[in-house]
Amino acid sequence: MSDDLVPGDLWDRVVPLLPPRPPRRRRYPGRLPVDGRAALRGIVYVLRTGVTWPDVPAETIGCSGVTCRRRLRDRTEAGVRPRLHEILLAELREPGLLDMDDAAIDGSHVRTLKRGAHTGPSPVDRGRLDSKHHLITDRHGTPLAVSVTGGNRHDVTQLMPLLDAIPRIRGLAGRPRHRPQRLFADRGYDYDKYRRLPRAHGITPKTARKGTAHGSDPGTTRWVVERTVAWLHQFTRLRTRYETRADLPLGLLQLACTIICLRRLRTSF
Incomplete structure (x- = not known):
C-alpha cells in the first residue's frame, strides 16, 4: 500500500521543486534527514485516511507522523504545492485536456x-x-x-x-x-x-x-x-x-487538487 501512495510519476514531478537541504555540520552531523518520499507518503496517508498525525504507522510509511506534519508545514511555506499544481495544469493544457x-x-x-x-x-x-x-x-x-x-x-x-x-x-x-x-x-x-x-x-x-x-x-x-x-x-x-494553523489545511487541499489533476492526466492517455 505504501508504494501506491506516492507513485513514481508524482514523485518525479515533486523532486525538482523541493528546496535544497541545509549543509550538515561535520563534527556533530546528528541524525540523517528522513527521506522526502517517505514524508510525502505519510502526508498522503493522512490525507486519504483521515488519521491524526501521531497515528501514522511509522513502520509501514517509513516516517513518523510528527515529521510528516513538519514537512507539510515546510513545503507549504516554500510554495511547493502551487508550483506542482501549475506544472500539472500546463501538462493538461498541452494535449487540450484543459x-x-x-x-x-x-x-x-x-x-x-x-x-x-x-x-x-x-x-x-x-x-x-x-x-x-x-x-x-x-x-x-x-x-x-x-x-x-x-x-x-x-x-x-x-x-x-x-x-x-x-x-x-x-x-x-x-x-x-x-x-x-x-x-x-x-x-x-x-x-x-x-x-x-x-x-x-x-x-x-x-x-x-x-x-x-x-x-x-x-x-x-x-x-x-x-x-x-x-x-x-x-x-x-x-x-x-483538526489543525489550528490555516496553512496546513490549505496545504492538504492543494495536495488533493494536484492528485486530481494527475489522475485526469493518467486516464486521458
Missing part, C-alpha cells in the same frame, strides 16, 4: 474541531465553528485554484481572489492562459457588483438569478464544480479540520 473558456466556482463548509485562523460560526449549522473550502474549476471540473476561509465568510467574497489566484498556465504556444471567458456560479454570487468586476477583467459572468427555478442554464454547466467538491471530500482528512 478547457479554460468556461470556469465554475463554488464553496463548501467543513466542520472544524478547534479554534484557529480562518474559522468562524457557520450560518448553516446553528453557529457551530467551521471553515470553508472555495474552489474554481475549468469546464471539465479540473481544479484551477482553491482557498480556505472562515465558515462565516460569504462565497462571493472569494470570487475575485480565486480568479486572481489562477496561475498563468503554459503548455501551448503564445501567452500563458490565466483568465476564463465565462464564469458560471450559483445564486449565492448574484450581486451586481460581482457581475461588474469579472466584466472589467474581460470575463462574462453566467450567474443564476435569485428567484429562478432550479435546472437553469448555468446549473447545467456548473455541476462540474460540485462534482470536484465531492472528489475532494473523498479525501477523508478534508471533511473535518
Whole structure:
C-alpha cells in the first residue's frame, strides 16, 4: 500500500521543486534527514485516511507522523504545492485536456474541531465553528485554484481572489492562459457588483438569478464544480479540520487538487 501512495510519476514531478537541504555540520552531523518520499507518503496517508498525525504507522510509511506534519508545514511555506499544481495544469493544457473558456466556482463548509485562523460560526449549522473550502474549476471540473476561509465568510467574497489566484498556465504556444471567458456560479454570487468586476477583467459572468427555478442554464454547466467538491471530500482528512494553523489545511487541499489533476492526466492517455 505504501508504494501506491506516492507513485513514481508524482514523485518525479515533486523532486525538482523541493528546496535544497541545509549543509550538515561535520563534527556533530546528528541524525540523517528522513527521506522526502517517505514524508510525502505519510502526508498522503493522512490525507486519504483521515488519521491524526501521531497515528501514522511509522513502520509501514517509513516516517513518523510528527515529521510528516513538519514537512507539510515546510513545503507549504516554500510554495511547493502551487508550483506542482501549475506544472500539472500546463501538462493538461498541452494535449487540450484543459478547457479554460468556461470556469465554475463554488464553496463548501467543513466542520472544524478547534479554534484557529480562518474559522468562524457557520450560518448553516446553528453557529457551530467551521471553515470553508472555495474552489474554481475549468469546464471539465479540473481544479484551477482553491482557498480556505472562515465558515462565516460569504462565497462571493472569494470570487475575485480565486480568479486572481489562477496561475498563468503554459503548455501551448503564445501567452500563458490565466483568465476564463465565462464564469458560471450559483445564486449565492448574484450581486451586481460581482457581475461588474469579472466584466472589467474581460470575463462574462453566467450567474443564476435569485428567484429562478432550479435546472437553469448555468446549473447545467456548473455541476462540474460540485462534482470536484465531492472528489475532494473523498479525501477523508478534508471533511473535518483538526489543525489550528490555516496553512496546513490549505496545504492538504492543494495536495488533493494536484492528485486530481494527475489522475485526469493518467486516464486521458
